[in-house]
Amino acid sequence: MSKTYDGEHWIVEGLDLTVQRGEFLTLLGPSGSGKTTCLMMLAGFEAPTRGDIRIAEQSVQGIAADKRGIGVVFQNYALFPHMTVGGNLSFPLEVRGMDKSKRRSRVQQALSLVRMSGFEERLPQALSGGQQQRVAIARALVFEPELVLMDEPLGALDRRLREELQFEIRRIHRELGVTIVYVTHDQQEAMVMSDRVAVFSQGRIEQIASPEVLYEEPTRSFVARFIGENNLVKGEISHVKRGVCTVQVEGGSMTAAHLGDLAPGDRTLVAVRPERIQLRPQTGAYANEFIAKVEDVTFLGDHLRVRFNLFGHAQFIAKLPNIVGHGALLPGDEVRLGWAALDCRALNFEDT
Amino acid sequence: MPHARLVSLALVLPLFAFVGVTFVAPLASLLSKSAYETRIHDVIPETMDVLAAWDGQDLPPEAAFAAIAKELPSARANRTLLRLSGAANRLQSGMRSLITRTAQRVPRTEFAGTWRETLAEIDEDWADVQTWIIIESAAAKFTLRHYLQALDLEAQPDGSIKARPQQERVYMPLLWRTLLVSLSVTLLCFLIGYPIAMLIADAPPRRRNLLLLLVLIPFWTSLLVRTTAWIVLLQRQGVINDFLVTLGFLRDDTRLEMIYNMTGTFVAMTHVLLPFMVLPLYSVMRSIPQNQLRASASLGATPIQGFVRVYFPQTLPGIGAGALLVFILAIGYYITPALVGGSSGQLIANMIAYHVQTSLNWGLAAALSSILLVAVIVLYLLFNRLVGIDRMRLG
Known part of the structure; x- marks a missing residue:
């Protein structure tokens, strides 16, 4: 698929990418390389100019974001400031018409998954950045989507917290077996977390492979330069x-x-x-x-x-x-x- | 006191003095006129001094009769008698003629030994305790009579307070109308302003500036110009009527009455006050991150659910600020209703202006203003309780 905003410059060009079920795939690239645009198209916030996106063999062309059932974690958390942590987590369940007792147990479960039990009544602004991102992750998982997209979720955190949360996200991925498509410009983060990494440059995938292969056997000079030192x-x-x-x-x-x-x-x-x-x-x-x-x-x-x-x-x-x-x-x-x-x-x- | 505090105090002192002299003092002195008035008292000061010691049970002492017999004719000569007779007559009809007649006849009547008997000879009402009670209350320095009048109440001769008959009520219906118009204008501004603010907040930067300019240019234009522009548009021979007649929707004799009535007041006030709603709303909407709606969509909420549950609640501080601004401005609105309201579209502020400028009944004007002020404060407190003023955002 391809994407252009102005009809002249292709943000994403000739992208052909298959994500395996249960995989942790990272889209890695410098800023402006089209990785976030890809994620937004996958989430349904943007439409490809050309081409098609299929999830489980079904085209999602024309299906609105709210009907795709894909969890999204945003860089600046995007928690709803007027709702408590519990309210934020219960929101996706409410719009799905789930009854109250079931909602409560699901919210508890999701909070304990991200080790945030007991924070239901807090407002997001009363939490630290790391805690907010944990809540945001829990919210993207609480309605049990099969696919979760993460757009530089750790970009706003300091180094120590970032490493801690990298580990947590890895653990959650293993525990739940969900498919995660993760966007980052931090190659170390990509190497640590991913099953496979797709390296983006100027709207194209330069190479897609496991972290080891990317490091040991780059096939493009951009990858050789971008991953590690060469x-x-x-x-x-x-x-x-x-x-x-x-x-x-x-x-x-x-x-x-x-x-x-x-x-x-x-x-x-x-x-x-x-x-x-x-x-x-x-x-x-x-x-x-x-x-x-x-x-x-x-x-x-x-x-x-x-x-x-x-x-x-x-x-x-x-x-x-x-x-x-x-x-x-x-x-x-x-x-x-x-x-x-x-x-x-x-x-x-x-x-x- | 530390030096720095002294310096900062000295810096704000001129400002305090300025506000005190130009704002607080005139306001206080005008408002005090609503309950404290020496204008009538000064017509018969000696009589009032004697009456001050009187118990109000039996007839007042001879000194009171002597004083009033002296003061009424001299008041007549000074042309101040009407103040007293008018005020007393408002409390009980017949008092005007009693006082006028007495003032005329005192010098011509033969002195009967005591002033009590002399006055009783002129009119037997002077031997009635009730007459004296009315005179005392009409000339009292402290009086609630302006408030009674402003609230469409009247004191009965026996001292009890009753509502005026329906057809004589003037001020309360006007006050209710003012509140109702202000609330409706606030609501209209909200209904029109909310989508406009949203449109501006969501527009790309270039179009946003253009749209903001379209809101701001009228905002910067003189209020008088904007109001008279509506006269041009809405009057019987105005642009809209002409247009509709030309298109054949109306005949010449069925032209719409859109101005010099309530419709005119509504249309012009809503237009004039709209920016006060749009600007705080816009500033709050700009501060809501775009990904809030994306997040709500990703969680499975339809656009309507996302708006109702995620977007709208976050704009409440702006709605609160805008509504409060528009409402408080509307409740004291004067020029626009005066120009386009005709007789049916007048608001309480126009009545206050009438009593200040034309009837010169400043006491009543002050009482009406005080009632308006209290109404605004009550509504503000209510609003604070419901929305919370600290959550409000003016931009």
């Missing part, structure tokens, strides 16, 4: 052979994993994770071996973050474990670096 070196493919390619870079050549759609002569970005770089490897142990000059060393306790100059590329970072011998690096030293061909991926070219 050294990206510009080059041109000269030779391809059985999943491995040779890339001509400024001042040398690298051997990298080849991903299929790049042919000899194509420009490429080669991605190397800083922690995969070995200092002074045994000669011949790795396909890639280079001499680099140390620019500076930052001591970070368990590891050293060393910036090298590798053929004029002055931002080449390596994370070296804090072990004997690594402490002796000084700026200006020329040392030998090495990494395996499979820890180095030739990705699509992007001008950075």
Whole structure:
């Protein structure tokens, strides 16, 4: 499906995404990448310009948001300020015509699920941000939807609370087995919580995979840059052979994993994770071996973050474990670096 | 007292003095006229001094007769007699002619030994205790008579208080009409203003500014101009009537009477007071996050349920503020009813103005104002109890 507001700029373009039942899927991307728009279309607040959304094989095109039965948790909670916590939770049950005693037990149940029992009579503004978001989560779950959408629900909270609630949301997901589609721009949050992560950029999905695969095997240079840290070196493919390619870079050549759609002569970005770089490897142990000059060393306790100059590329970072011998690096030293061909991926070219 | 407090006190003192001299003092002095008046008392001051010690059971002492016999003719000469005779006659008819006649005849009547006998000779009513009771109460400095009149009550000769006969009641029906008109105008402003405020609050920024301007321009325009504009539109030969006649909906002799009556007052007042409803409502609506309605929809509430249960309750502080503003302004409205109300569309403020400017009965005007003030305060307290003034938002 696709979405445009002004008929000229596509906010979401050619999106094709399937969410598994019971899955925790995160839409991850920088702001303005179209992830929230996707969520709003799924919730029924916006309509796709082209394309269709199906839930359990049923098209929901033309079904209003209030008939979809999807729970939504908003970034700024969107609790009703004139109702108590109990009133907020009971609201979706009331509009469904549930009788009073049943409502009460469901509200209790939902509150205990988010560990907020005993707060029924409080007004939302009397609660802290974290508590409000717990209530908002309970409210989105109390009518037992099969699908819950969360739009940066932890964006307004401080770091400690965010980690606490990440854990809680994970636990609730496991306990209830609901399907959750979660939007965030915080890659760490996405990695911690999700079964699968869809990385958005400019209205398109760059890659959709489990957190491990996204980290280890990015297929797009945007993903390599966005998830974790990567050294990206510009080059041109000269030779391809059985999943491995040779890339001509400024001042040398690298051997990298080849991903299929790049042919000899194509420009490429080669991605190397800083922690995969070995200092002074045994000669011949790795396909890639280079001499680099140390620019500076930052001591970070368990590891050293060393910036090298590798053929004029002055931002080449390596994370070296804090072990004997690594402490002796000084700026200006020329040392030998090495990494395996499979820890180095030739990705699509992007001008950075 | 700490230095800083002294300084801040000194800073606000001029303001307090200004408010006191220009607002509180005139208001208090005018309102005091509703119950305290020396105008009539000063016609017969000596008589009143003697009567002050009188028990009201038997006839007053000779000194009272002597004093009044001296003061009535001199009051006649000063042309102040009418104040006393008029006031006394309002309490009991016949008093005017008694007093006028006595004032005329005292110098011409032969002195009969005592003033008591002399006056009794002029009119035997002077030997009646009741006459003296009326004179004393008519000339009393402290009097409730303005309040009685303003409430359409009258004191009976025996001292009891009764409502005036239906056809003589003037002020209470007017007060009720004023309250009713104010409430209806408030309701109309709410019904018209709420959708307008919602429209403005939900509009994209550009259109919002334009719409706000359309509300504000009339608001900034002179009240007189806006009211007279309605005269142009609504009168018999006005734009609307002409239009309807041209289209053939009306004949020339069946033109609608839309002005110089209650209709005119309603239309013009609602229009003039509308911004006072729209602006507080708008400011409250702007503060309601958009995702409130989305949240209510996601929870399964239809748009109507969402409006009734989620949106509307959150606009109550704005409704309260707007309603209170419109109502309090409407209840004292003067210019608009005076211009477009004709005789049937007048409100209590017009009557107060009449007594201040034309009949010069300031005591009655003050009593009417006090009653209006009390009515507003009572309604305000009631409102505070129901809605809570601290929850109100003026924007």
